[in-house]
Amino acid sequence: MIKQYKKVMLGLLLLFVFTLQFIEAKNVSLKGKVITIDPGHGGRDSGTRYGNILEKDLNLQISEQLENELVKYGATIYMTRTKDEDLSSPYDKRKKRGDLYRRIRFIEKNKTTLYLSIHINWYNDYYYSGVEILYNNINPKNKKLSESITNEFLKAKIKTREPTTTDLYLYRNTKVPGVLIECGFLSNKNERYLLQTKEYQQEISKIITKGVINYLNT
Numbered sequence: 001m002i003k004q005y006k007k008v009m010l011g012l013l014l015l016f017v018f019t020l021q022f023i024e025a026k027n028v029s030l031k032g033k034v035i036t037i038d039p040g041h042g043g044r045d046s047g048t049r050y051g052n053i054l055e056k057d058l059n060l061q062i063s064e065q066l067e068n069e070l071v072k073y074g075a076t077i078y079m080t081r082t083k084d085e086d087l088s089s090p091y092d093k094r095k096k097r098g099d100l101y102r103r104i105r106f107i108e109k110n111k112t113t114l115y116l117s118i119h120i121n122w123y124n125d126y127y128y129s130g131v132e133i134l135y136n137n138i139n140p141k142n143k144k145l146s147e148s149i150t151n152e153f154l155k156a157k158i159k160t161r162e163p164t165t166t167d168l169y170l171y172r173n174t175k176v177p178g179v180l181i182e183c184g185f186l187s188n189k190n191e192r193y194l195l196q197t198k199e200y201q202q203e204i205s206k207i208i209t210k211g212v213i214n215y216l217n218t
């Protein structure tokens with residue numbers, strides 16, 4: 001009789017947990033939200049590097065994981081690049097400027113709710129580590145988004161620096177809300193290892209997704 005009772009209670013508990021998850025998933029829908037993911041660098045521009053580990057490749061891998069996570073909540077995703085290429089044209093005199101200019105145009109033409117630029121950091125002191133979210137004051141929403149994502153990283157106990165402002169061309173000229181996410185330091189041994197693993201790429205993608213959800217729901 002007691003065994004039977006335990007079984008019933010366990011069943012009810014499982015049902016309860018399942019229902020909670022279902023309610024949660026329903027409440028945090030990103031349906032109707034358009035998110036542009038901008039994997040930094042590409043093509044001739046590798047970004048930072050350590051031996052043959054190139055920032056541009058890791059940026060794209062993390063961006064693909066991030067797309068997977070955001071899609072689960074019904075968001076519409078655009079990527080500024082899906083291949084190893086930059087967005088410059090053969091006619092651009094200044095290739096880097098042309099690349100960034102087209103990224104801005106791409107973000108703004110798609111009626112984007114917000115954009116996320118994915119990068120990896122480098123510092124000459126290899127002890128330096130941690131995630132860092134940068135934003136430009138062109139739009140007050142940028143700061144809010146950077147704080148929301150930073151909070152999720154801190155909750156997940158991943159070392160994360162205070163959000164800071166950036167005046168870089170892309171972020172200064174994009175009117176749509178968005179941030180630059182430096183996912184860690186390629187110069188730091190531990191983070192260099194983690195950033196190359198699918199598990200960690202997925203973990204940080206889930207955290208960024210939570211930060212986006214919280215930002216859009218408050």
Ligand SMILES: [Zn+2]
Pocket residue numbers: 040041047048055119120
């Ligand atoms: Zn970069």
